Structures are given as C-alpha cells and as structure tokens.
Amino acid sequence: MKIQNPVLPGFNSDPSIIRVNDTYYIATSTFEWFPGVRIHASKDMVHWNLVAHPLNTVKLLDMRGNVASGGIWAPDLSYADGKFWLVYTDAKICDGPFKDVVNYLTTAEEITGPWSDPIRLNGVGFDASLFHDDDGKKYLIQQTWDHREYKHPFDVLTLTEYDPIAEKMLPETRKPIYGGTAVGLTEGPHLYKINGYYYIFAAQGGTVYTHEEVVARSKTLEVGSFETQPGEVFLTNFDTPYNYIQKQGHGALVETPSGEWYYASLCGRPWHHDTEAINDPRGWCTLGRETAIQKVEWDEAGWPHIVGGHGGTTEVDAPKDAILTEAPENHNQFNEFDENELDINFNTLRVPFDEKMGNINDEVPGHLRLYGQGSLENFFELSLVARRWQAFNFDAETKVKFEPKTYRAMAGLTNYYNNNHYSWVHVTWNEKNGAVIDVAEHNQTNYTTYLKDDAIKIPEGTEYVWFRTKVRTKTYTYEYSFDGENFVEIPVVLDAAILSDDYVNLTMGGFFTGGFVGLAAVDMDGYREPADFDYFKYEELPDTNEKGHSGPGLK
Template identity: 35%
Template sequence: MTEFSTIKNPILPGFTPDPAVLGHEDDYYLATSTFNWYPGIQIFHSKDLAHWDLQSYVFNDPEFLHLAGTDTPAGIWAPDLSFDKKTGKFWIVMCQMHNMNGNLFDQDNYAVWSDSINGPWSKPIYLNSIGFDCSLFHDDDGKHWAVTLEWDTRKGYQHPGAIVLEQFDPEQGKLVGPTKRISRGGTDRGCLEAPHIYKHNGYYYLMTAEGGTGYGHGVVVQRSKKIEGPYESDPQNPIITSTPYRYFRRGDPDSLRIDLYNPKASLQKCGHGSLVHTATDEWYVVHLSARPLPGTTNCTLGRETSIQKVVWTKDGWLHMKAGGTLAQPTTEGMKDVKVSEAPQAVGVNADFSKGSIDKHLMSPYGPRTEDWCTAKNNPGNLRIYGRQSFFSQFEVSLLASRVDSFRTLVSTELQFNPIHYSQSAGLVLYYDNSNWLFARIYHSETLNGTALAIMKGEKGNKDEYILDRVSLPDGHAQLQADIEYGDAQFYWRKGSSDDWQKLGPKIDISFMSDEQTGGFTGLMGGIGAWDAYRRQSFADFKNFKITPKK
C-alpha cells in the first residue's frame, strides 16, 4: 500500500526568494537569492522536500563578487541549479545586479561548475549582460543552452522584454551563435522573468514567472517541439498563482501590484517556479511565495519558498495535483517517503564558546574577515570590531540570519566598553541599510558613562529613544527582541538569574517590509558594532539566537 505524507508551506520560511531546485538521485538541493549578503548563494539540502538544511554557500570571494556600495535589492539574483548527466558536473548560473537606476539595469550573468554540489566551484565564466534570471539547460544531444530575460530599456517597447535563447559552449567558456527571442510571455500579466527550460516526452517546456514579483505573480508554462520555438501557452496559464483569474498588465513596470492582493489566498506572491523530477518518479514545482502580516499587505518576513505537487495531463501539460491554480498551504508528499513533524521554522543557535561562527550568519556588502570579526582574541566569545554605521553600504560589522517566524525571540549576550558616543554594539533587527532597529550599548555623555538604548533607521532617517535609555556601568547585558507579528519589544537583563526588563516601547516593525520599503528582501536578526571615533572599539558576544516561538 502506497503511503503519502503532507508537506506544509512554506518549506523555507523567511527571506529565501527565487528558489531553484535540483534532484540528484534521492537528494534534493535548493538555491535562493542572497542579494547583498555574503557568502553568496545558499545551498539547502533535503531528503523529503519538506525540511531543508543549509548545507553550503557558493561565493565568498570579494575579488570576484564586489557587493560594497550595492543598493538594496541589487546584488546576487535568482541562482539556477542544473546537472549535466554527460559530464557529471553541477552548474550554477547567477546574475549580479549592480545598479537599477533609471530602469536601465546594469547586470552581469556568470556560470560556475563543480564535480560536487559542495564545491569547490570553478572560476566564474562570464555569459552575458543582456538581462537577468539566466539559467542553463543541458540537452540530451550534448548541447547546452542559456535562457535569459532580455531587459528591454527602449522607450516605446514592451517592458520588460523577451526570453532569449543562446547556445553555451563550456569548452570555450562562452556563449556562441545568435541570440534568438523565443517568448514574450504566455499570459498578458506582463513583468516576464525567471525562464527555465525542461524536456519531457519530446517537448521542450519553458517555465517562466509573470505578473511581477508581488501580488500578481504566477508560474507560467509554454511548450514547443523545437527548443527555439515557436512556443504555445498552456490554456490554463498561470498554472500556480495567488491571483487565479485573468488580467492584462503588459507594459506595467510595477512588480509589487498591491492592488492584486487576494484575501482568500493563504500564500501570496506565488510565482518564480522551478521544476524537479523526484527519485520516486513524481513531479514538483518549487516556487516563491509570501505571507503578509495578518490584516495587512506588509510582508516583513520577505519572500519565502513553497512547493506544489504537479502531474502531467493527458494532453501533455503540467497542472497542480490538488487541482486549480491557486497555490495551496499544503501539498502531497512523495510516495512512501515519511515527512517528519519537525517545524519548518528552525531559527539559529550560535554558541561562540565553541570557537567557531555558525554557518547561518551572513554579513552585508562583504565577507566576514579576521580584522573585524574573530573568535580567537577572547576564547569563548565572538569579537566584533566596530566599523561604519548600519546606514552604510560598505564596511559594515554586522552578522545576521533570516527571521523565519512571525513569533520569534532574537537574543544575545555581550560585553562592550565604549569611550566615545559614536561607538555602539548590540542586537539588530535589519531589513536593509535604510531600515533597522538597534538595541545598542554606547557611551552617554549625559549619563557620564555606558548606557543602553534603542536607535531606529527608517527610510534612511535616524531616530533615538533617548527617554528610554538605561545606565549600564559595566557594559555587560543580555538583550532580547520579542517579535509578535508586526511588533517588537526589546528587553534586557544583567544575567540569566535576573528578570527581563523592558527596553523602550513596543515598536511597529511593519516599516521593515517589501511593501513599505519598495524593496524585496526580508527581515534579518543579528549582532553588530560600529565606531566612528577611531575604529578601535570591539564588543565580545557570547552567543546569538533566533528562536521561533510555539
């Protein structure tokens, strides 16, 4: 008797957008966008498609990956994962978005390969700069093809452009031959992007995202007997979405489209799909999704990753196993593969007494290096030296990980002895360089000593909760942010035997959402320091935790 388990969505809650999935034997790998965060491109691993563990990263070399000065949400976009059966090599394609001003979009697409999904990866191979969301398809005749969204910048032409096909020669390490436009979309939703090509039963299937990366998003499928087309559209398109009705928005550059919010959908913004054929001979589409704060359209957790089981119809199209096109909060698991009851939200538990830095911790604009972040100078602690403020896009001393639950505790314990008012260290809730909350230990000239207080960055403007500051003579404290959906309450105490005391008021954190910032990243919790005095101060952190509440 065949048994099925249920997979709950999202499978990767929190800031994990633009998923690309790959099945290799009975292992499954998933890559997501990391934007301006180092290391670049997270690789997750799963056995059941329901629970995913962070396994490795791809890029951590500033000589190649220059992210300093990158405006959020530029950086690393939409990695693609593929496996070439003829050579046994894993391939990753990524876009490095440098600049989005004027909608001209300056970007470069690169490919890397490895004999193992864990690397080491080859030196980046430059592909093109024609657009973004590039992916590779390895045909069974030995040819390799790159498909990219061609970002059309011309006035009067349809925005954003077309999907283009180019042959890739791995021996020469470059694209060869002509560039052919193969699709301008399978629907009238507009905002075409995220192309992937798959082959099944003699057809080439082009899977794209349409409708923008916001509330009108959808997974769209077209097919052709020839890889260069012409491609016909599935009459049901989009096959997965949060807005299961037809609408016309070709040429509309608005990708967020808040007016298309569907109050009846448990998952919003569903699109940007990636197809996987399992070892159990079943098919799934992993896709981007989001969950707004209750009663709002504000998505503080950012865009997440969900999954839907799909089946091939008699006439050769992919449709959701559950029926319809509305993305579902649960989907049927693989046959005879048990799905555990473990929660998808797992948080972080970084104990620095072990002398290592937890792999979940990332840093913005550049890699963590010994000159500002070390576990060596004070055994049992992580020492972070202050550099530029959190408004900066360059040398920022911040380690953070995604917040993956609406109800979460973010905490740390630290020792910091500042001597100048421009030196700060503490606990951070961070969306981007313009939007953050900082429970910081700093030097107060008014109190003539060390103090603890909250500073806020909102849309690039600074505010300080001066009336709520606390004297902290010895510079030692445990700090905690208690997140309840759209609110955060900070707490502090001297030691574990003491009671938690409130620090400042309850703060509305909905300003750290895609809808309020105009970006599309997600909320991170972290620890960090800055020093505008002489860049000599440091803080010693004992631990850092992100703990989802039951």
C-alpha cells in the same frame, strides 16, 4: 507524509530545484547577503537541511558597494555531465532605467564544493538559467532588460548557446524565444524538454501579489514557435487572497524517480494590522519571500496543472517514493562562539566575515569580537553578523561588553531589513550619563533615537549588558538586563511591517530580502572600538494567531 508549505521559511526566494539520484536540492537567492546562494537538500521534499553556500569567497562573489537587494538574483542549479552547474546573477543596480548585471557560471562535482573559478557569461539580463539539451548543446535562457524609456523594460526572453569546451557564450546564436503574455514582466525562465516538447516556465506580473507562473511549449527552439498554455494560468495567488500563502510564481520543476512531478516556487505569508482589511493592503510579509512546493499533474494534451488549483495548497502529498530525511524540528540557534568560524545560519552584508570585521574565539576566548566600522547604512565597511527571521514569533538574545567613549560608537542587537529599514538596541554614550542604552529606528528616510537624553544609564562597574528582542508578528520590542536574569522591557513598541518586502516596496525598487536579527558594532570616528559578544540565542515560539485569518496560523 505531507509537505507543509512553506518548506523553506524565511527569506529563501527564487528556488531552483533539481534531483540527483535520490536527493533533491534547492538553490535560492541571497541578494546582498554573504555568502552567496543557499542550497538545501532533502530526500522526501518534506524535511530540508541547509548544506552549502557555494559562493563563499570574494573570487566567486565580490559585492562590495552593491546596493540593497542587489547581488545574487535567482541562481540556477542544474546537473549534467557528472557535475553540478550553478548560474548566478550579480546585480549592481536595482532602481532606475538600467540594471547593471553580470551573469556567472561555476561548477562542482560535489554539492559542497569546491566550486570552480567563475566564468563570466554576459550581462544581457538577470534570472539566467542553463538548459542541457539531449543533443549535447547547452543554452542560456534569460530575462532581457531594455533601458530605453520608450520601451517596456522587460523585453523578451532570450536564448543563447553556450560552448562548454571554450567556456564562453556564442552571442551570434542569440535569439528572442518567448515574450510572455499581456500580464508582462516576464522573468525567471527555466527550459525543459519533456516528451518531445520544449517547455518554458516563466514568472510574470512582478514578484508581488500579482505574481504568477506561465507555461509555454514548442517542438523546436525556433523564434515564434512557443505557444502559451491555454486556459487558466499555471500558478498564481492574484485571485486567491484568502490563501495562507501568497505571491507564488517564480520557481522550477522537478520529477521524482517514480515519475511524479512537483513545482517549487517563491511565496509570501502576509499578516495584517487589526485596522486593515484583508484585500487592501494584501498584507505585510516580514519573513520575506519563502519557498513552497506544489504537486503537478499533466493533462491528456500535455499541459501541466497544479494539483488543487492554480492557487496551490498549504499541505501537499509528499512523493510516494520519498525517503525519510532527518532535519531539525525548528530553526533555533545558540552560539557560544567557542569555534573559530561563524554558524552556517549567520550572514554578513556584501563581504565575507574577516579580520577587518572581527574575529571569533581569538582575542577574547568564547566571544565574537566585532570592530566598530561604518553605520548600519554603509555599503562598504560594516560590522554586522545576522540571521534570517524564520518564524513570526521568536526571541533573540545576546550578552555584550562594550566601552564607548563617544556617542559615535554603538554596539548591540539589531532587527534589520536594509540600510533604510532597521532598528536596534545598543550601548552608546551621551554627555548626561556616560555609557547608556538606547533604541533607534531607521524608517525610510528618518532615523529616530527613542530615548534621547533619557537613555538608560549603565551603572558604574558594569562589565556586560544583556539584550533581548521579542518579535510578535505585528510588533516587536527590546529588553535589557545587567545580570542576565532580570530583564526590563524598554517602553518602545515597533511596527514589524517596516521590515517587510511590502513596506520597503513603497519607496524602493529593491525589496527582495526579509527580516534579519543579529549583532552589530559601529564606530563612526574610525578608531575600531571593539564589542565582544559572549553568545547569541534565537528561539522560535509557537504561532499564536487565530485560524481563519489570512496571516500566520491559517492552515
């Protein structure tokens, strides 16, 4: 078998990989999307299944009011003492000199939970991970943020002992353990003990095209004792612009039962507009930062190397002792809302789906009811249910009943990155035609309504409106229907790049998620006008890009 990268397509970043007996688990970041942390499982590293969202209660994760790309940064999953340990960061601030973060710890005997009440660890810095030493001691290693304007904000990696009996940190043990190299921006550390050496694997260069992973080691945990791996860097795509996958770096190491080694890291797959060169800009990653796996071999001196070179490869040999894992062939999704809970692939922003947001198969059987709340830019009260883009080409479709009485009420289908970067097709109202269909886009600081007074009039007596979006790598469109059979394309072609990490990074410090598609209802007047969605369908299409281009399709 071959591992085909990325193994977790779509927004699945900052992977923390472990093995427990014959099963591998990967925990990934979720940022402001709820529930927090996604955990996938596999026995062959080729086929993966989404099995858990550990942070599924407000007690474990309260992100109400968090900024875009705040929330869960770089969870760390480990297994020791007969249970799973999950360390996670809740980041409240992304831009500016301060990074207000809180690091928490929760544990569970089973990967599906229940997970214990969170233990508040510290706020020293983000990307904290827990190391279980062979002498029974436990340490937290983490990036340390320096807000002082005359210092570099990425200070050294800090090591602090954790007391599992008292369930608290021992701040008196805190010490700077490793400062990284001249590349800087050292973050995402994981600490391992292998053949008598302590190894630090840490990200550098920022989570963009200069991203890389560096390795250092020491016989002790003393200050100043860690030596950086000589020669070329462990993993980077900075100097491999033609690789299918880019941005590799931040990740974690795992050993198979038979002694093979693999490294899981985040990555991105950029595409280009026809008018752009391949190197500048490097491209647009509308699927966000994904997860890739590379094979690792060790040299005689005890240093790790990526098999195939530090740029990694798209296809990787699976473990020799892999156990075939059954998993869906694609990420297609069809929901008729005849259950009373959301599909595991759906997410909400910052808070869990509850009666304030709506209900499923309750007031209107076989429907998802969303009550109109704040705009799609609201950090506190928002009725939005969405799922990740996991393919460059897909269709998504829904059927909605909505009866607006003012232009301040809207409901429909959205493609969404964050509060400043999204678009949607929706039912609303205007003075000229009453109930109408319109398309709007928020691009950076500009909100544009495309059809304006020429918005499409909904015929009298129409109960439902069908919406469809067609995403085709570089562009996407919206369609509508009044009978579910005959769809009409709205003559508005939108640039998909606006929903990419790279575009958001031009104006915002938080650019860590990816494209989503989903359902939304807004009532700015505060009367909670309901929108009833009969179904949601997400269907991936074959990749049509020509090989030889740096975008999707190059194998």
